[in-house]
Amino acid sequence: MEHLVEQASDIAIMIGADGTVEGISVNSECPSLGCLDHWIGRDFDSFLTVESRAKFAERRRALEAKPDSAPRSVQLNHVDNAVWEFPIRYTLHRVTGRDSYLLFGRDMQPIADVQQRLVAEQTSRERDQQKIRRNETFFRVVLEASETPLMLVEPETGKITDLNSSAALLFGTKTDTLAGTSLAQALEGRRKSELIDNLQAAASAEDVKAIEVTARRSGRDLVVFPRYFRAAGELVLLCRLTPVDEADGAGPEAAQSLATLFNLASDAIVLTDSKGMIRDANEAFLILTDAAQLRDVVNKPLSDFLARGAVDMKLVLENTKKKGRVRSYATQVLSSVGTRANVDLASTRLSRRGGDLGFGMIIREVVPSDLIDGDASATLMSEEAMKSVMDLVGTASLKSLVSATSDVIEKMCIETAIQMTNNNRVAAAEMLGLSRQSLYVKLRKHGLLGNDADDE
Secondary structure (H helix, E strand, O other), X not given: OHHHHHHHOOEEEEXXXXXXXXXXXXXXXXXXXOOOHHHOOOEHHHHEOHHHXXXXXXXXXXHHHXXXXXXXXXXXXXXXXXXEEEEEEEEEEEOOOOOOEEEEEEEOHHHHHHHHHHHHHHHHHHHHHHHHHHHHHHHHHHHHHOOOOEEEEOOOXXXXXXXXXXXXXXXXXXXXXXXXXXXXXXEOOOOHHHHHHHHHHHHHOOOOOOEEEEEOOOOOEEEEEEEEEEEOOEEEEEEEEEEXXXXXXXXXXXXXXXXXXXXXXXXEEEEEOOOOXXXXXXXXXHHHOOOOOHHHOOOOEHHHHEOOOHHXXXXXXXXXXXXXXXXXXXXXXXXXXXXXXXXXXXXXXXXXXXXXXXXXXXXXXOOHHHHHHHOHHHHHHHHHHHHHHHOOEOOEOHHHHHHHHHHHHHHHHHHHHHHHOOOOHHHHHHHHOOOHHHHHHHXXXXXXXXXXXXXX
């Protein structure tokens, strides 16, 4: 029987009605419990913590109230000589025919040790995470505070993993715009594979070597000094950037001022490539078009946001290419929610050392008062023309009056289109949705053909 009890539990204790330990058996496979024979004849509560005494007394009362109920386990913490403490999970059983109790217990110390190790491991991991966050913060602060333009590049893919504001300024953009993108895309006339090979060759050279590149957006000529270093077992390229025109001390300050002006200007500013695709835009343009963020407009044609779409874009780009700039072009901007705003668009061609950098455009919203002041002559012409029609009331039929009114409006629209396109009749016909031949017919009808009609 004794061996059965030992095998069924780690510890078994017989307790009398007065709470005295009458007998104890410890499983030989639990040497951590030691020899507890000195408990016999002593009060069981004297080997319990204060909290465990209350739990044991409550369980005894519950068992006495319902002796036939299924035994429920209770965890008690033992103390011995005030220094040795160990947890045991017991089930209490009434001994039939005797006013005593039999406790079967399982040693919980191994589980407690595992839990303690888990807690210690979790605490250690949290400390490591805090250390990593601290080091990452330190890295970010030092990188950003450095006046030297620095950039981290993956040597195999050529992707920019990180850079500071000084480096982003040389590229003419922001850090979050370049981070995570391919370095070759930010450079002019550089193929990805060729650029990666050049960077790796320069970084592997024994003497200090560098490669020269041209930033696509800012057009600045840069010298890149790449160097290998290893982080967490992976090779990374640390690239130091130096502008070719670094001798010009006012360059960085002027570039910083222009970048601030671009971001904080009240008028919308848009940079496009040679085909009118948006490369960058400031906050004012996002507000004007109701765009939530920059990526909602970047790499989209600017014509998507103009009322006359491709017609407006073609006129602006062609005139800018011919004259170098367009001082004023009246149109409307469409927002992402379908609203329209009257604007005045100014455009200029961007180039550096013979390279085509696209176009820069300033778009200013025109309030109704500006429209009245700017179009006073057109308003007078409209009122005068309409008055001449109204003078015919009573002298002609309504059908004739309506026809005359339609002719006046048609003439005004044609004159406006000719004026907006700088007498480019092909563009004017496209703007009005007419064929070139139909436009000539209407020009003759309204006497708007000049002496150069045969030259068109």
